[in-house]
Amino acid sequence: MSQKELTIGSMTVFVSQPYKVPQVTELIGRNEELELITAAWLAGPGQLPLAPLLLGEPGVGKNRVVHEVARRTGKDLFIYQGHEDVTAEDLACAVRFSDKSDRKMDYVVSPLVTAMIKGGICFIDEIAKIRPRALALLVSVLDERRYIDSTLLGERIVAHEGFRFVAATNTADLEGNAMPEFLRSRMRPVIPVGYPPREEIDSIVRSLYPRLNEHTGKLLDLFWLEWERNGQSTPPTPRDAIYVFNLALSLADFESLGGLRAMSADGEPFRVDQPGSASSLKESHLKRAMRELLPVSRENRP
Ligand SMILES: Nc1ncnc2c1ncn2[C@@H]1O[C@H](COP(=O)(O)OP(=O)(O)O)[C@@H](O)[C@H]1O
Ligand SMILES: [Mg+2]
Structure with a gap:
């Protein structure tokens, strides 16, 4: 059997x-x-x-x-x-x-x-x-x-x-x-199971994305600032923070891999399974990721 x-x-x-x-x-x-x-x-x-x-x-x-x-x-x-x-x-x-x-x-x-x-x-x-x-x-x-x-x-x-x-x-x-x-x-x-305090969210991001190394502190400050500015009605969950940093890193990787130029209609296929290699995450990547992922708050709705 x-x-x-x-x-x-x-x-x-x-x-x-x-x-x-x-x-x-x-x-x-x-x-x-x-x-x-x-x-x-x-x-x-x-x-x-x-x-x-x-x-x-x-x-x-x-x-x-x-x-x-x-x-x-x-x-x-x-x-x-x-x-x-x-x-x-x-x-x-x-x-x-x-x-x-x-x-x-x-x-x-x-x-x-x-x-x-x-x-x-x-x-x-x-x-x-x-x-x-x-x-x-x-x-x-x-x-x-x-x-x-x-x-x-x-x-x-x-x-x-x-x-x-x-x-x-x-x-x-x-x-x-x-x-x-x-x-x-x-x-x-x-x-x-409540929302974790800020220090815990920060630690989760640090432990998941060691690639961000010495920039992490600055990027986390920006994350919290943008969260506030965006008028979110609740604190971020670990999943929110993880998804935001994940997409931000992917946006940076996409850019460093040549972005849309490397993805021509008739050239070599663009491989999405290659490991990320971006050496830095720009503030613009993080802001863009937050814009794409988070619900638009009532005050900021067009
Ligand atoms: N305390 C924590 N430490 C490290 N990672 C965490 C912690 N809490 C949540 N996560 C991560 O956040 C994500 C969402 O957590 P999850 O357990 O799926 O949430 P829920 O079940 O409440 O919807 C998962 O990727 C999980 O590994
Ligand atoms: Mg669950």
Whole structure:
């Protein structure tokens, strides 16, 4: 039997694959969040692990915090992306046509059920986008019963003792009672993931773009000045800052590679997969990147 198959009761099923968290740059800050999630998950005799809910604006770093906890606890991470069309059965198991001659169908268990079987972490992202009718299936998973019933498999799957659960939602999706009370009361603690302070945003940019070297300080000052001047209604998220510096660097690289002149209609193809080489990032690149990427604030709208 291949590694991806296992048996549940009388059924042979395929499991979901864990997300191998890459060793990227270091996580900046977020100690309180790391501490609270990990503490909530400590469990022993008579002590159930809790199921925290991360709450914050898009791009603040909710996924990143979960990746970090998975890495530091050495557990496999199974991610389920929530959306409006998720059904209860999607949360447990799916079927597909089999390419094996001896069977018609394969059963593929979801990231949630895989984590329950293997004792890994299940992370449901954007959980508030999932409809209550589907979420009802989670209730027995999150209380002391720790099981899920799959109609397709006709089996009850009881979680391995190492199984842990965490979910995240954007603040806006939670407004108007989006998540039913039966679930909200089980998803605690609610951990707010706020906008990082300026020093942390600066550190994130510095650690991601060492290429900017001695110019980084000046460029960051400009970034914050422009952010203000632009009349943005919220502070920047890490994603905002990362995208801005990313595009600014790419604009600088494009220029240093010859720009539009190097991209003639009938000459050599312009390769977009060559590594960036610009030796400097001009203020104009950064300003342009901010103009292109950020929503136009109300005051500055034409
Ligand atoms: N504290 C942090 N340190 C380093 N990088 C971060 C941090 N927070 C967020 N990031 C980066 O910012 C981007 C957006 O974060 P993400 O976790 O996807 O946000 P969210 O899930 O809240 O929408 C990702 O590239 C992530 O790696
Ligand atoms: Mg996210």
